[in-house]
Amino acid sequence: MLEEYPDYHDDSLLLAEIRKDNTVAFDCLYDRYWEMVFAVVSRRTGDTESASDITQDIFLKIWAGRNSYKINNLKAYLLTSARNTVLNWMEKEGRYRPVDDLLLNLQEDDEQADAVILRKEFLYAYNALVSKLSPSQQEIFKMRYDQGHSTAEIALRLNISRKTVQNQLGKSVSQLQEQISLLSVLVFLIIF
Structure with missing residues (x-):
């Protein structure tokens, strides 16, 4: 995966490039972290289809807010975003876990x-x-x-x-x- 994006080993460089509307940098971010975010969301929702949609939304929000978000720790940001998005989904769907x-x-x-x-x-x-x-x-x-x-x-x-x-x-x-x-x-x- 990283071989495809030799210039983007560092997350801060990756985010800086995304702020410049660099779609290749965003593709790298997506490829690097999609599986991790999906696994976390899927574990919480128990529904792979919803987990896939939620994961896509998280990455779309990053792209849409690329010029306004101040992200210092990308992995922590993604995990927090996954947690918050799942909580919102659970509330919206009326899903509660015993x-x-x-x-x-x-x-x-x-x-x-x-x-x-x-x-x-x-x-x-x-x-x-x-x-x-x-x-x-x-x-x-x-x-x-x-x-x-x-x-x-x-x-x-x-x-x-x-x-x-x-x-x-x-x-x-x-x-x-x-x-x-x-x-x-x-x-x-x-x-x-």
Whole structure:
């Protein structure tokens, strides 16, 4: 790959050339980093078609903003962009991963000391937030986000209407929205 672009071994030179509208430099950036970005996005979405689209969008944004972006560390920029773009995609698509799945990913990742500490801190903070909900909200919230059940499944299991489940979830999420967002970002940072 680098043999095709002998003048672009350094990312800062590559970015400087892209700012000059150099399409060969952009092709080099794309060839060098597309696979890495796709792998990260694909792992998070679990959907190769969406991952491919998201990855393309990330590179298109770099090209479109080539004259305005100030990128110091290209690899870090791409990983952050991948994380943020996937988070936006998940929100837009209404896709949420059950907390158990996130924790399983945490266990599969490096068992470095900081990952273990962060996992424990996350669990403590998550449980503290959920415990502030009413008992019925806790049950519904845990069934939806810890166990990954749909609102229809929860309604059937609890013998209540789906609308009641949706209302309880809406109240729970509204009550915890800011804190849950912070926890989600923490988990996403840990497992990325």
